[in-house]
Amino acid sequence: MINLRNVRKFYGALEVIKGVDISVEDGEFAVFVGPSGCGKSTLLRMIAGLEGIDDGDLILNGKRINDVPPDKRGIAMVFQSYALYPHMTVAENIGFSLSLKKVPEAEIRRQVQAVAEILQLTDYLDRRPAALSGGQRQRVAIGRAIIKKPSLILFDEPLSNLDSALRVQMRAELQRLHRELKATVVYVTHDQVEAMTMADRIVVLNKGVVSQQGAPMTLYHQPDNEFVATFIGSPKMNTIPVTITKPIAGRIRAQSTYGLSLDLPDDGGLVTQGQATLGIRPEHLKIVADGQGDLSAEVMIVERLGVETYMTVGSQEQPIVVRAEGDIALRPGDRVSLIAETSACHLFDSAGRVVRSAQAS
Amino acid sequence: MAVISPSENANKTRSDLLAYATLSLISIFCAVPFFWVLIASLDGNAQLFLRWPEQWTFANYLRVFTKEDGAKWLFNSLFVVGGATVLVMVLAGLGGYALSRTRAWWKLPFLYAILLIRVLPPTALVVPLYKFLLTLNNAEGAILRPIFGEYTRPIMRWTGFIDGYLGLILVLATMQLPLALWIMKTFFDGLPRDYEEAALMDGATLVQRIRRVLIPLALPGLAAAGLFAFMSAWGDFLLPLIFLSSPELQTLPLGLFRAFLRINEIDYGLLAALAFIYLLPAVVAFGFARRFLVQTFAGGVKG
């Protein structure tokens, strides 16, 4: 179990990691995700010991390991470029850490063979990295990591060097390995799809701060803030600036400048009158017969994918993406009426914090 | 920087200190020989060995030009080496471009030939080169003498192959060509063809493309090739030694060498000043060439 407590890092006068608190349980597959420059790779390297921690604590299995050198932490890392030793064979690459400790040859061979079997590399043990495909190289990098029997494996954007078909395949591979090895994994990526499909726990990072951490579905349905709401989920959640009024007790009304008028139950009185942002995902907007909807808008773009259709409606200044099941044969220029599922509406205040979350389903 | 344990921290500092120490030692080793030239050139009563001057003076530098033929040597060196450098830059600029863009059958053999030519020691070529140039020289003399009579000699000083500016410039330039061609070829290889193709689509002929598009783009490469050619030709001692004999044509390395050979009373202060004058352009060129160094000589490393 690994804990980061109020961890900070400075590059000169610039604070890049600003007090981060993260917990990862044993056996969990945790994914750090966020846009470029959010600090996710830096955090990973701090956990590995390749970068120093300026303030705060890094605790692994109860021990504070801020000052422990990288090779003594019981942590292994798979680098983005795999960093395989080009002049060594696969077997030598995997067994390198053991040969440094002067483990006897026979023992090294035995352990390397065992690891190779788990990763299906037994046929490639005598090849050099240059003679391997991208997927094979990645498995060698993983082999090099797991032979050390680490309590934690770190992955630094491992799939970003692969083409998309291979990426899908390797995602499944990695999940299989994770289950088999029962290892604790911290995985860094900028791709929220990878995060959503692979993680037990997602940590969303933005500009050196944790925006939210939790299970994928929690982040999807109950984002804490606008950043997480729009980062997670593809296509992005629609965000519409609205004015809140309270016409009747127990109800609030959200109205946008472009004709949206929506009544929502006022539960708990958290929402105050004034400006706010309404968040609603494309799949929670439905097309209804004319005049019966919360919003009437003109269709701008239609993307028909067969199993589903995405429409961008509204205007350049306020586009709204709608997802509909099946094939909808609308055309640009048509007008539609939409209703929004009230239980799936989010409201964010001017600072981006959520004030009304979707009702837990 | 990686996290390191306290004992490793001590090791790291020790390694850094070791780096400082070795670099300092090597630097001192490299720098010391320069001290004498620097100091003795300003010493009123300089000796061969290193000593702190009793009187500081620029008189030595003056004597280079008054007592010896320093001005003539300097001019000759600048003229000959400068001429060779310009010639190399023009030929290598054009030739390098051709080598880069051609797809003809002779490309690879030519490139291999250049590499092989670079490994030939010049001393092995001087003798036949001398004979060849002597023949050319005699032929030229035979042609010019009937026309110019007694003016042939002065003319030959400029156009002659042995003991003439022309010959030395041509030979010096030729010796620098292989490296310069290689530099320019590699440079043009790295230049996308887009610019030339755009010019081609605009209707430019080869000459127009070269003049108006390629030359401006090629300037960094030409600078590198020119600087290296200059430094190498400037330091060349063997070729002037073999091919020049009359005193009017002597260049700096020869002047320096012969001044040192004087059996009676060597004027060390003057020698040091002369050496410094000879040294200066090379060091200045080196200062400019520094940033091209890695690209030029390490190109072959990326296999």
Next chain:
Amino acid sequence: MLASPNSPFERVTELSMARNVHERRTERQLLLILLPSLALLLAFVIYPALYSVYLSFTNEALTGAAALRPRFVGIRNYARLLNDAKFWNALLVTFLFVVGSAVIGQFVLGLISAVALRRRIHFRRLFSSIILLPNAAPEVVAGFMWISMLAGGEQATLSRIVSFFGVTPADWLQVFPLSMIIIVNTWRGIATAMILLTAGLSTIPNEIYEAARMDGATPSQMFRRITLPLMMPTILLYMLISAVSTIAVFGLVYALTRGGPGGATELVSIYIYNQSFTAFQLGYGAAVAVVALLISLVLGIGYVRAMKVEV
């Protein structure tokens, strides 16, 4: 002459046809601008090299009986070579010179400099500038500088330095001539080694060292098991380049010792010079030159293979 293609259609059609008229014309033009360089190289390098071979089979000389009527003597010069003690001496001196200065001296000091300069310490640019400086000095000046260091017995700078450490100075150039020229050439060539080796070091991605760090490698293990093996191609290339350029050294040593005392520093290049321009034995000098050319060519072929020429 056809006009240059103007419309994109023509151009596309042109490019898709090999050996069309326009392409051939461009190729001719390219060859044309290469011709002056080719002419110079043929005239002043290739022809002399070939002429050297021819000369070596004659008994050309500038003095003596043969001067007036040189004739073809077959391999007599080469036979003479084999029995010439001074020739073998020259080969030995050159060999020791190359091994001492290029293979050992420059390489070791250049490698140390390259490795030390990778560390993040102050004054890196200053250090590297100073270490590169000797290479910028012209040969004659360099030789001259070292005469001040080495000649003059007790007064020489080197003598003063060693007597500071309690070692008795000697007349360096007389007593240890070969060692001295090796030191001088090492001094001159550290720059080449350092540049090439630095470039080689930089081709090793930093992540590999980080991975080794995580595998638990000490700096010494990293150097032995990662840096050195990966540097082998660079080191090989360096050895070939420096051997070739060291064989060609003439002015530096000539200015220092003129090949003496007693032939102790008579490199092959100096031997050729002495035979041709002092003894005026052109034919014989050419034979020695041919031997030097052949040795260089053999090294050169290795160099060409190692360079992996890109077309």
